[in-house]
Amino acid sequence: MSETAVIIETIVKAVVVLSVVAGMGAFATWIERKVLAFMQRRLGPMHVGPYGVLQLAADGIKLFTKEDIIPQNALKPIFVLAPIVAATSAFVAMAAIPYFPEFTVFGYTVHPIVSDINVALLYVMGVASVGIYGPLLAGMSSANKWSLLGAARAVVQILSFEVVSGLSVLAPIMMIGSLSLIDINDFQSGGVTNWLLWKQPLAFLLFAIAGFAETNRSPFDTIEFEAEIVSGFATEYSGMRWGLFFVGEYANMITIAVLVSIIFMGGYNPIWFIPGAIVMLLKVSFWIFLFLWVRAAWPHVRPDQLMWVCWKVLMPLALVNILITGIVLV
Amino acid sequence: MYEIIAFYTFSALVIGLFGIVVLSKNALYSMTALAGGMVFISGFFFILDAEFLGVVQIVVYTGAIMALYAFGMMFFDTTRDVKEDIRCKKIFYTLSILSAVLVLIVLSAPIFSANIEAIYPTLEGVGNVQTIGLLLFTKYLVAFELAAIMLLVAMIAGIVLVGKKLDAQSDDLEVAKELK
Numbered sequence: 272m273s274e275t276a277v278i279i280e281t282i283v284k285a286v287v288v289l290s291v292v293a294g295m296g297a298f299a300t301w302i303e304r305k306v307l308a309f310m311q312r313r314l315g316p317m318h319v320g321p322y323g324v325l326q327l328a329a330d331g332i333k334l335f336t337k338e339d340i341i342p343q344n345a346l347k348p349i350f351v352l353a354p355i356v357a358a359t360s361a362f363v364a365m366a367a368i369p370y371f372p373e374f375t376v377f378g379y380t381v382h383p384i385v386s387d388i389n390v391a392l393l394y395v396m397g398v399a400s401v402g403i404y405g406p407l408l409a410g411m412s413s414a415n416k417w418s419l420l421g422a423a424r425a426v427v428q429i430l431s432f433e434v435v436s437g438l439s440v441l442a443p444i445m446m447i448g449s450l451s452l453i454d455i456n457d458f459q460s461g462g463v464t465n466w467l468l469w470k471q472p473l474a475f476l477l478f479a480i481a482g483f484a485e486t487n488r489s490p491f492d493t494i495e496f497e498a499e500i501v502s503g504f505a506t507e508y509s510g511m512r513w514g515l516f517f518v519g520e521y522a523n524m525i526t527i528a529v530l531v532s533i534i535f536m537g538g539y540n541p542i543w544f545i546p547g548a549i550v551m552l553l554k555v556s557f558w559i560f561l562f563l564w565v566r567a568a569w570p571h572v573r574p575d576q577l578m579w580v581c582w583k584v585l586m587p588l589a590l591v592n593i594l595i596t597g598i599v600l601v
Numbered sequence: 602m603y604e605i606i607a608f609y610t611f612s613a614l615v616i617g618l619f620g621i622v623v624l625s626k627n628a629l630y631s632m633t634a635l636a637g638g639m640v641f642i643s644g645f646f647f648i649l650d651a652e653f654l655g656v657v658q659i660v661v662y663t664g665a666i667m668a669l670y671a672f673g674m675m676f677f678d679t680t681r682d683v684k685e686d687i688r689c690k691k692i693f694y695t696l697s698i699l700s701a702v703l704v705l706i707v708l709s710a711p712i713f714s715a716n717i718e719a720i721y722p723t724l725e726g727v728g729n730v731q732t733i734g735l736l737l738f739t740k741y742l743v744a745f746e747l748a749a750i751m752l753l754v755a756m757i758a759g760i761v762l763v764g765k766k767l768d769a770q771s772d773d774l775e776v777a778k779e780l781k
Contacts, residue, residue, distance in 0.1 A: 346680050388652045397660040414680045426671045
């Protein structure tokens with residue numbers, strides 16, 4: 272009986288996380304257009320609904336009703352599978368993320384985490400990196416040269432940033448001694464001065480840079496950069512299949528924003544009089560805004576520059592950081 | 602009950618996917634099925650409460666099969682079927698069936714002799730990660746260090762091999778510039 276109850280609770284939580292994050296992702300597309308527009312002294316979408324808010328409904332209708340094209344020479348099963356891999360892996364990764372502090376509804380304590388496994392951090396990063404299989408499979412099955420170039424760049428990208436994100440996060444883990452995101456959050460309870468950001472500034476910077484590469488955002492959006500390879504892996508995609516890739520991308524952005532907030536910026540611990548849930552929302556919003564800000568402000572890098580910076584600059588820095596942390600801890 | 606459902610679901614998925622790996626003539630189908638199968642194997646570790654190994658399974662095999670994709674991209678047109686060139690079918694089938702039977706015997710021998718006992722019982726209150734760390738740095742320290750040294754050697758060899766070619770290329774470029 273209790274086993275069934277746990278299963279039902281888990282399913283309800285999973286559905287809530289899925290729908291809320293998908294909604295936030297859709298909303299983030301509108302925010303992105305608005306923020307980019309303001310930074311370039313334009314207005315962005317203004318015509319559909321008040322201040323253009325309903326633009327996302329219009330986009331949704333467009334994506335769903337668009338003709339779904341599968342190229343003749345493409346490998347159909349893999350071509351269909353690729354966007355599903357991209358979207359699911361982004362959402363599966365969220366299973367181990369605690370979003371808010373636990374709260375009580377009608378005398379029942381709710382833990383806002385789908386599954387509290389004690390290697391949560393490793394799980395989230397591992398599963399999120401499976402998401403790069405989406406672009407890879409899409410590029411290789413499309414039978415299109417631009418797509419294949421995008422797929423090749425996807426391999427280059429994951430081989431570059433995986434090492435940096437893994438090594439950079441190792442130093443904070445050494446200090447905390449646990450891979451559970453809840454432990455990491457509790458380690459920083461007690462105000463802004465306890466944030467790991469102050470003790471591990473280098474790891475924070477490296478992890479943030481690797482996060483930009485992992486979510487495939489500008490300046491590291493090498494796998495779909497229009498000016499070089501048309502639309503990279505997504506060249507042959509249309510309609511909702513194309514949309515699924517971007518649902519995955521925005522879900523990944525939210526995951527990285529939550530991860531950075533929990534590991535380095537104090538997580539959902541309350542600050543002064545602001546309750547934890549609102550603090551968390553503010554931090555995640557700030558990170559989403561930062562993703563857009565960087566996109567508007569920075570030029571894009573070439574794939575060889577990405578590899579160069581990851582292997583020759585960031586990885587040695589991460590290793591030095593681990594060494595110093597180890598010496599200090601011993 | 603849910604564990605049994607999960608176990609059989611994952612078993613069916615893994616066996617089906619690995620079947621595709623062996624039987625498919627298309628490199629892209631095989632590689633994708635291999636990646637999928639490797640990810641689903643982690644499900645067994647999660648059912649057995651060995652989360653750390655499960656996650657490591659996902660992380661390691663994502664990277665490893667990614668390298669396989671890179672090779673596939675370089676050597677084949679992955680959207681076409683590969684023409685297999687098997688000269689002598691008899692030897693091929695005998696050898697493959699023999700090796701399959703051998704693997705089956707090796708893996709099922711302990712089940713029939715029915716004397717499997719855990720020599721090192723799991724410690725109460727110690728997590729997955731800590732247990733693996735303890736084992737790696739006490740009982741299996743030599744094997745662990747040897748593996749590390751071998752990887753280091755392989756890495757240096759790789760860098761040297763690539764480095765020579767890079768030097769040659771840059772020399773060629775300089776010569777070409779001087780000729781201009």
